[in-house]
């Protein structure tokens with residue numbers, strides 16, 4: 001490798017690290033979520049970092065899985081916290097027994113994680129998880145920094161087998177491989193986002209992750225959450241082809257699974273480039289770390305930079321455990337119990353009872369179908385919180401319905417609510433951005449109003465044939481939009497419900513939230529495009545609960561104690577394996593400038609990693625670096 005090229009590679013790595021550092025130091029995650037020791041100040045961008053200059057070659061190094069003192073420490077090593085007791089480390093579950101004295105060379109470690117990576121691809125090959133990417137194009141704002149100028153949304157199912165089997169595609173000519181790699185834009189100035197591109201970094205290299213295509217250089221040990229990792233820089237070998245992974249991987253030190261990948265693909269073809277990604281995995285099933293979050297970002301707003309193309313995007317993967325469509329194995333899994341009908345009513349149903357049962361049947365059909373499609377979370381903890389808020393509204397308004405009102409979480413990011421029968425559904429993205437309980441009550445009250453006013457929709461779904469459609473055509477087959485008259489009536493009733501409720505004194509916050517939403521509405525068209533219910537805003541104008549929009553103080557970005565809306569990702573986390581939704585537990589982080597507010601924005605992921613079976617699993621916290629909880633401000 002020529003010197004000049006080596007420096008170029010190093011510079012890329014250094015600048016990637018520097019970028020990550022900027023984010024980290026600007027937005028420190030709460031102390032509990034990060035144990036990573038910051039790197040020492042970086043030298044000038046063109047020079048390699050001390051770690052790279054002083055590292056002996058990886059193959060020359062000896063590492064034992066347990067005692068850290070047998071590992072040649074990187075310069076940063078001295079400051080690394082070693083929290084895990086040695087005894088705990090000794091019980092490492094390694095797929096194949098370690099040779100003799102439990103001492104692995106770095107060479108062995110590299111072989112091990114290459115092997116584990118291929119085993120992961122095999123293990124997930126039959127899976128078709130849901131993949132969601134939400135992207136915001138950015139523009140520079142003198143006060144707020146990079147702010148969204150427009151947005152894009154992608155949702156689909158990814159066939160993990162299909163993409164792993166990329167070997168076949170590689171035999172095609174280079175051009176098609178580039179399109180397949182889709183790590184970036186096809187043309188620099190005619191931006192075309194390729195949805196699959198954002199999920200590309202679920203693996204480092206689907207076909208050729210091996211020693212003949214890559215060099216691996218040990219960097220240091222580092223904790224990600226509770227998990228001690230070995231960090232490696234990965235560089236493609238010369239002439240190993242276009243679109244190879246270039247970056248850094250974190251390998252947990254028990255089974256040697258890759259838990260995080262950070263970097264890009266290189267070299268890119270002329271007139272195109274690959275964007276940068278930070279990809280995280282969670283230990284959701286024994287022995288495997290499955291891809292869960294990918295953050296992508298491009299853009300440089302420093303003075304003098306000519307290319308202002310900039311975006312940031314969050315990709316979430318969930319629904320690994322969803323049934324693949326068309327499988328016959330379901331029949332063999334059904335357990336036939338002797339079930340006694342406990343609804344034992346001796347009388348026949350009256351016409352009104354029949355009507356209610358019919359609606360119940362439709363409601364159950366729809367919620368079950370949406371859950372099976374990976375769009376609605378199974379009943380869980382978040383529902384209890386939503387239920388409490390709905391109960392508060394019901395009790396203080398003396399609402400007594402023949403059937404109980406239930407709540408469920410739509411797993412997707414776009415801001416939306418809808419109700420089917422007596423079930424209120426609210427999207428993960430909307431729960432995320434709401435600043436407080438009163439605002440949550442406000443959006444729920446609109447749906448409760450529909451229920452109270454008898455705007456029942458969807459009784460046609462009581463016919464089971466209407467549930468027979470493919471998962472990816474769900475949005476074409478289900479819809480719960482109300483006519484404008486019902487929307488107006490529901491808003492009016494909602495304000496009435498709120499005024500009688502414990503939230504009556506806090507409606508200023510709701511007004512503030514609606515103002516914040518209005519301020520960003522024309523830039524966030526994709527986030528405001530609903531797929532099943534009525535939108536909160538149309539053509540850039542917020543129309544939901546407009547009577548409350550004038551309440552509260554004026555929106556003022558310079559007021560640091562005014563938190564009108566939150567970034568995405570700070571409240572609800574999804575378990576990518578079983579789709580369960582949970583509230584994120586983060587300590588409040590002080591907002592120190594207007595740029596910290598980031599209303600409705602996407603931020604990098606920083607999940608707290610934990611091993612399967614420990615108290616922090618199954619799902620780690622996808623704490624965004626901006627989990628500015630309103631409770632602390």
Ligand SMILES: [Zn+2]
Nearest residue numbers: 482487490534
């Ligand atoms: Zn409505």
